[in-house]
Amino acid sequence: MKPAPFAYYRPATLEDAAARLADGADEGAMILAGGQSLVPMMALRVAYPSELIDLNTVPGLDTPRVEGNTLVIPALVRHATFHTPDPAFGPTGDLMASVVRHIAHHPIRQRGTFCGSLAHADPSSEWALTATTLGAELELLSVRGTRRIPIADWIDGAMSTTREPDEILTAAHLPLIPPGSLSGFYEVSRRAGDFALGMALVVLGMDGDRIGEASIGLGGIEEIPRRIPEAEAALQGQPATPESFATAAQAAMDAVDPMSDATTPASYRRDLAGTVIRRALAQAATRLPAPV
Amino acid sequence: MTDKTAITLTVNGSDHHIACAPRKTLADALREDCGLTGTHLGCEHGVCGACTITVNDAPVRSCLMFAVQAEGGDIRTVEGLAKGDDLSPLQQFFIDEHALQCGYCTPGFLMLIEGTLRQTPDISEDELDEILSSNLCRCTGYRNILRAARRALDHARTTTPEPAA
Incomplete structure (x- = not known):
C-alpha cells in the first residue's frame, strides 16, 4: 500500500513547527520525526495526516545531554544513539544500551527516535517502560507555551496520550540512576526484533546488603507500562536473593490486569509478568559487588 | 503542497533531478524516477528489509523514508557496489x-x-x-x-x- 497524499513542510525551528502545527492540527497535520511507526501506519492507511511537519530539518535536536542529575533527550535522538552511549550517562547509559537492542531491528533503530516512541505509546514500547520506571518528565511545546508533564500523566491508554493536538513533544527528561544502584532489564518476544509480549525494567537502591528503594516497571503486559508498587514493597529491606525476587514476582502477578489476544491469553501474560520481573531482578543482582 | 515538487537525490555519487509528490517513498522514487530497480520492495511497511539501502552510511528501510526527506543525503544502493564488471x-x-x-x-x-x-x-x-x-x-x-x-x-x-x- 502507498500512503495517502499529504502536504510536506520543513520547519526551520521548533517554534516554526509549533506555529505550523497550530494552523494544521484541526485538519490532521502531524509531526514527523523518525517515521518508523508513523510511516508504516500511513502505508497501511491506518494514519492519513493532512500534512507532515518534518522535524528532521531542525538543527540541534539529535544529541542527548546530561544536565545535573537528568539525561535530556531531545526530539530527534535516534534509538541507535544508545548502542554506544556517552560514558557521561553512567549506569543509565549502560542500562539503555542493553534495552535498545530489543527495539525493532538495526535499520529501524537508525531512524526511529526516543521521543517518537513515547509519543506513539505502544504498550510494548521499551522506551515508554524505561521512561516510566525512571520517572521521566516530558517537555511539550505549542504556540500557547511550554509545559512539563510526568510520564505517569502522559500515556492514558494503548497508543494514546494526553498530548493536545497542537503540542510537540520536544524532549524527555530522564532522571539518572543514582550511583550504587543496581539495574536490570528482561524482555520476552516471539522472535528477534518482534514486539515485546512482556518486559520488566528494575532499579534497586542498595542499603548495605539490603534492598532500599526499588523501582519495578512492567511493560507489554497491561495497556500502559507502569511501576508495580506491590512488587516494590515486597523487596524493601530484603536481601537481593532468588527468594525475595520470587516473592516480588508473585506480588506483581497478583496485582496486574493483563491484556489478552487470540494467541496470548491474559493468564499467559500474568505468568510472563512474574518471569520477566524475576529475570530482570536476577540480572540486576549480577551487578552486586562480590562478597568480601 | 501535496503536488509534485522538484528534488535532487544523490545516488551512488550521481545527482538525479526528479519531481515527486511528498507521499512517494524513497524506495519508489529510486525505482520509478531514478530508474534504479535494484532496490526491491517486499512488504512496504518496514518488516522485510528487502528495500534496505544506506543513507549517509546508515542502513535504513527506503520504504520508511519519503524521497523528499533524502535530499542532501549520500544515498547508496546495490547498483553502487560493483565497479563496472568487477563485483565488490x-x-x-x-x-x-x-x-x-x-x-x-x-x-x-x-x-x-x-x-x-x-x-x-x-x-x-x-x-x-x-x-x-x-x-x-x-x-x-x-x-x-x-x-x-x-x-x-x-x-x-x-x-x-x-x-x-
Whole structure:
C-alpha cells in the first residue's frame, strides 16, 4: 500500500513547527520525526495526516545531554544513539544500551527516535517502560507555551496520550540512576526484533546488603507500562536473593490486569509478568559487588 | 503542497533531478524516477528489509523514508557496489558462499551488511549475526548469508575501506 497524499513542510525551528502545527492540527497535520511507526501506519492507511511537519530539518535536536542529575533527550535522538552511549550517562547509559537492542531491528533503530516512541505509546514500547520506571518528565511545546508533564500523566491508554493536538513533544527528561544502584532489564518476544509480549525494567537502591528503594516497571503486559508498587514493597529491606525476587514476582502477578489476544491469553501474560520481573531482578543482582 | 515538487537525490555519487509528490517513498522514487530497480520492495511497511539501502552510511528501510526527506543525503544502493564488471568483495562472498537463491532479498542484505560494516568495521561476530535478523530471506535459511557476512567482516577488519566513489 502507498500512503495517502499529504502536504510536506520543513520547519526551520521548533517554534516554526509549533506555529505550523497550530494552523494544521484541526485538519490532521502531524509531526514527523523518525517515521518508523508513523510511516508504516500511513502505508497501511491506518494514519492519513493532512500534512507532515518534518522535524528532521531542525538543527540541534539529535544529541542527548546530561544536565545535573537528568539525561535530556531531545526530539530527534535516534534509538541507535544508545548502542554506544556517552560514558557521561553512567549506569543509565549502560542500562539503555542493553534495552535498545530489543527495539525493532538495526535499520529501524537508525531512524526511529526516543521521543517518537513515547509519543506513539505502544504498550510494548521499551522506551515508554524505561521512561516510566525512571520517572521521566516530558517537555511539550505549542504556540500557547511550554509545559512539563510526568510520564505517569502522559500515556492514558494503548497508543494514546494526553498530548493536545497542537503540542510537540520536544524532549524527555530522564532522571539518572543514582550511583550504587543496581539495574536490570528482561524482555520476552516471539522472535528477534518482534514486539515485546512482556518486559520488566528494575532499579534497586542498595542499603548495605539490603534492598532500599526499588523501582519495578512492567511493560507489554497491561495497556500502559507502569511501576508495580506491590512488587516494590515486597523487596524493601530484603536481601537481593532468588527468594525475595520470587516473592516480588508473585506480588506483581497478583496485582496486574493483563491484556489478552487470540494467541496470548491474559493468564499467559500474568505468568510472563512474574518471569520477566524475576529475570530482570536476577540480572540486576549480577551487578552486586562480590562478597568480601 | 501535496503536488509534485522538484528534488535532487544523490545516488551512488550521481545527482538525479526528479519531481515527486511528498507521499512517494524513497524506495519508489529510486525505482520509478531514478530508474534504479535494484532496490526491491517486499512488504512496504518496514518488516522485510528487502528495500534496505544506506543513507549517509546508515542502513535504513527506503520504504520508511519519503524521497523528499533524502535530499542532501549520500544515498547508496546495490547498483553502487560493483565497479563496472568487477563485483565488490561482499558481492563475491555472496556468490562464493551461495548466499542467494531466488535473489529477491539479496540487495537488501548486501546494503544492510555494507552499511553496518561501514559504520562499525570493528563490530563483533555476535552483533553482526544479530543484525542479520533485520531482513527476511525465505530461500536460503540464513546460514549461507551469515557465512558471507562473516567473510565480509574479516575483510573489513583487515582492509582500510576505500572511500565510496
